[in-house]
Amino acid sequence: MRILVVNVNTTAAVTEAVAVQARAVAAPGTEIVGLTPRFGAESVEGNVESHLAAVGVLDAVLHHPGPYDAVVQAGFGEHGREALQEAVDVPVVDITEAAATTALFLGRRYAVVTSLDRTVPLIEDRLLLAGLDRRCAGVRASGLGVLELERDPVRATEAVATQAAAAVRDDHAEVIVLGCGGMSGLAEAVTRRTGVPVVDGVPAAVTTAEALVRLGLSTSRSRTFAPARTKNMSGWPFP
Amino acid sequence: MRILVVNVNTTAAVTEAVAVQARAVAAPGTEIVGLTPRFGAESVEGNVESHLAAVGVLDAVLHHPGPYDAVVQAGFGEHGREALQEAVDVPVVDITEAAATTALFLGRRYAVVTSLDRTVPLIEDRLLLAGLDRRCAGVRASGLGVLELERDPVRATEAVATQAAAAVRDDHAEVIVLGCGGMSGLAEAVTRRTGVPVVDGVPAAVTTAEALVRLGLSTSRSRTFAPARTKNMSGWPFP
Amino acid sequence: MRILVVNVNTTAAVTEAVAVQARAVAAPGTEIVGLTPRFGAESVEGNVESHLAAVGVLDAVLHHPGPYDAVVQAGFGEHGREALQEAVDVPVVDITEAAATTALFLGRRYAVVTSLDRTVPLIEDRLLLAGLDRRCAGVRASGLGVLELERDPVRATEAVATQAAAAVRDDHAEVIVLGCGGMSGLAEAVTRRTGVPVVDGVPAAVTTAEALVRLGLSTSRSRTFAPARTKNMSGWPFP
């Protein structure tokens, strides 16, 4: 089975780190292909960047020659999963949703710890739309940007673990979800610090995608994700 | 005061029709400028098209030399309002939200009648995110596409009025919101058929935008819509 | 166009202050008529006073000879808007709801700062009934009564700004709504202190009422606000 894991930012090193993380959990026989958008921001931390990423991810997938069995969108709280579901026939898994549903099996309430405060609303909106908000105890910001988290694991661990511990203590979270692609590799340290399970989005999404493929299930084409109607498009797909 | 009214599809005739509708309600001294995206679909009726429109609208506004006092996004249920709010300093009004808030003042529950069934989920999602869903009695589809509605007002009136009447009778709607830019001009006929107030999004958005400007209010920059951070962008803004 | 702006308390000075505030934002050609109830409390800060105000406002409007084009109920969180909508044919705008819907266009979440803690539940109830509660980050009390706010602008500014700043910092409010008629004139100072947009109910209601009139829309008579049935009334209307 081949899974496309699509980064939402344009930083190739992040794509590579995400792919490494995906491969570490993938079943034998699963091939992970990392994709990077051709345009957009080096890190996605806001509304313009997220909407741009939605189209950038779509563009990247549509330009992949295939075949592939599933697509993982590796941005936490970003836009665009619905467009992918409409555009391709295989299962599409957003890491936000995969992490949240995984967390549901591990404790009564989960909290998300993300990068900057400005990305909190994006994550809350995505969880609301996904109907996964009621058991979310809150979304907290570590105060570090995506690339800072990526570049300084020691500082990242400290900042994330501090917020995670506060979520457990003050918000009654029982599970922590790492709410940023740049946090890959922090799960173990945060578990040690908080004593609760820590869910990382990319591995959760890979196992979810593998499960859907093994179950022989893909996106319903009956209504919301029916194939697009044939019509005149201007300048799309991007050349 | 100058208001940019941005179409979400690439059909210039629709932009013109929307601008005419906007001018009809605009106060003396308000200039309406219609904008058409440089890329995207001739009509927006799905997830890919809507995400593409979000970036197309943003692109159109960012390429406008200014100055302007407010921006109206003239697509019902489309993505992208949040990105516009982050990108510009002036008030941004989405016609979906303007129509819904207007309806709140007119009756206890409102229903939306839109184009195709496949666009219903997009509208429901937007109303959910906007916190305007609780008094929505439902979103119904007329079964006609955006351009069909535009081109055949007689058939459009019949299809829309039928669903509007059903919403009043079966769903206890007391107000009807026309949920598609292509329905401009149908309000009077639908009111006659149903006996309830009918809200059209573009006029509602123009009066809302004018009110915000007159009140001297614009988007809060404190958190969700704080200006984007300075960072490396690839291929953006589009040339 | 003539708009009746009806005070909910019996203090004529408050009626006059509200009318001045309304005139400051009204469009050229809009006449503002301030009305004061013939009975009730000098300030409305509780359940008895609010229910009494509902009937007092109704009484005041029914005794006005007309004509008028819209009615603004200038009490924050008070009862009675529904009765007015049933009693008159023109649009009715409650300042609570006008302020809240205006706030929706300015930021993701808004907070209300009101007078005394005992009025908080009244405001929460009104927002709940109006379906405008989900994006409300909270209602905070300044601790000053309605007439204290009116009489001592310096102390009022300090108390309101303190709570507004706390709402922004602790509750993630991005917009502040001034939740009391007695706060007119504080918006600018509170904006300066908090850096976020501040919405005042009376101006928001006037522009909303004007918009409804210009759009040619008024209350749906189909169900909730159908005209009252003809029946025997005892002692009503009050002589």
Added chain:
Amino acid sequence: MRILVVNVNTTAAVTEAVAVQARAVAAPGTEIVGLTPRFGAESVEGNVESHLAAVGVLDAVLHHPGPYDAVVQAGFGEHGREALQEAVDVPVVDITEAAATTALFLGRRYAVVTSLDRTVPLIEDRLLLAGLDRRCAGVRASGLGVLELERDPVRATEAVATQAAAAVRDDHAEVIVLGCGGMSGLAEAVTRRTGVPVVDGVPAAVTTAEALVRLGLSTSRSRTFAPARTKNMSGWPFP
């Protein structure tokens, strides 16, 4: 123990019928005193009438010399319970809320059958404010006015039982609440027709009030229902 049972309309015969119904269920030693408002409508079926009733009930209670141990407001879905709670020290029980909480103990979901369709929104609003809406399967109208229900028990039974049966069959109601004072005496017949428990508001409210008195509990004075502040009132209490 003495319980004031206050009618919301001005029809003395309804007050008497309600008092009879109350006495039938009251414990030995409980005295039922029926009160009729001095002003208002002969039947309450809309917003103006309901707001007027809120003040009429308050006026009636405040003019009662006392002593009394509890107050029952015998109007289904009317305004004013909060004002009574603020005005008196003894427990106040609204029949809408007493019927609904009683129904919660009898089945998973209950439906209300009321008089006219125009009163449905009032009942829905009251249940929403009371936090009793989630297990309500719906509010249905019999199509008969309050006084018609009162005067023609055969026709009333037929109309109410028809809607009750539909609520059980189509809305999964397991309990029926009679949503109108004029329906007293129909419970047995509707139970026979539907096979499910039928709750009548006045008896439910009397047993609830008795229970509160026996438990030695009354309204909390800590915040929402704190005694009114001392202030200048105009024309109130009504002479």
Added chain:
Amino acid sequence: MRILVVNVNTTAAVTEAVAVQARAVAAPGTEIVGLTPRFGAESVEGNVESHLAAVGVLDAVLHHPGPYDAVVQAGFGEHGREALQEAVDVPVVDITEAAATTALFLGRRYAVVTSLDRTVPLIEDRLLLAGLDRRCAGVRASGLGVLELERDPVRATEAVATQAAAAVRDDHAEVIVLGCGGMSGLAEAVTRRTGVPVVDGVPAAVTTAEALVRLGLSTSRSRTFAPARTKNMSGWPFP
């Protein structure tokens, strides 16, 4: 009338204390019969113990020879009320739900103070299922186990009153519900400390059960609580 009051734990002293409390509020002519499960935990403070209690209570009631007029399940936040409702024809009252509905008549929001933090989720779940969560300001733990509360009233009062006061001050609770059978007898002291009404579950349940019996109402058999189908059971009822 005879009411079975069934303890959820296997400690006979708790059963006796509960029965004493029940008798103190029961009407003349009401006989209270205390029952203790034959198996289970000496105190119920977790999921295994609560599920076991559900069956233990059922077992105890099914082995009672009868007759009886109502059953009270005297465990706060425990499982099993639905099974009892299916198994017997008389009204079943859970003390959690009786306390919460009683609290609704006394103030706008109530808080629960319970034993250990680990029982909070059980109570929250029960209130959610009962549709009684919206007016719950929160569930707080005293930090003392069920039997500690029972054995040391002075320490119990201190711990419970401290949390109750915090709920009033910080969570805007206006009524306190004692969320543990082991707290019987604390109501008066906690009222003195907090100044707000305090509801104890067992007395509230007894008056509720009496009211249902007097109203001639019992569980609807139409759907959720229809009698069990006849089928092969293994090892049940327990010998």
Added chain:
Amino acid sequence: MRILVVNVNTTAAVTEAVAVQARAVAAPGTEIVGLTPRFGAESVEGNVESHLAAVGVLDAVLHHPGPYDAVVQAGFGEHGREALQEAVDVPVVDITEAAATTALFLGRRYAVVTSLDRTVPLIEDRLLLAGLDRRCAGVRASGLGVLELERDPVRATEAVATQAAAAVRDDHAEVIVLGCGGMSGLAEAVTRRTGVPVVDGVPAAVTTAEALVRLGLSTSRSRTFAPARTKNMSGWPFP
């Protein structure tokens, strides 16, 4: 990896059918062990049976000598998952929740089709507690009992497919969840009839359990599912 798949009823043939279904989807190297409760009902279709099953499943798991890596509770909408999570250290997956979360990845709304109408409330309650209700378009009953579904696949297919088609057409479901263990093997036929993805609980739970084990995650022990306190138990564990 070894997964215990525990039936909720006492019919060994159902346990075997469930195990076969589990093995069909299990990854190479996963051993499936089917367990049958020692007591309870031959099929679980109501509240008493479900509460009994909760303890029966717990009893079966606690008597298994181990080791095992995960537990799947193979009853749709039954009680007891929380008790299992508290009792064992490995991941516990309820098929209701696994099916629902799987469905979330496949379409915007899912519907459940179950056995008898009387089991619908149990399923709705479980989905509510799990926070998975908002995207559920409804739970429909096929009208066939658990064992009828098991024994007559042709009739079962017809009954289930009819309700599934109605859910897609009338309730806007885009995915169908088979809400009964006795429906194993129907997925393919129902997919053919409805054209939408059909999720079967047991396979979904097996892949979910495998994923959790591979991710190295298990139940949080921090609060809700903390190990039980040491205390005196009477007659438990059952001998």
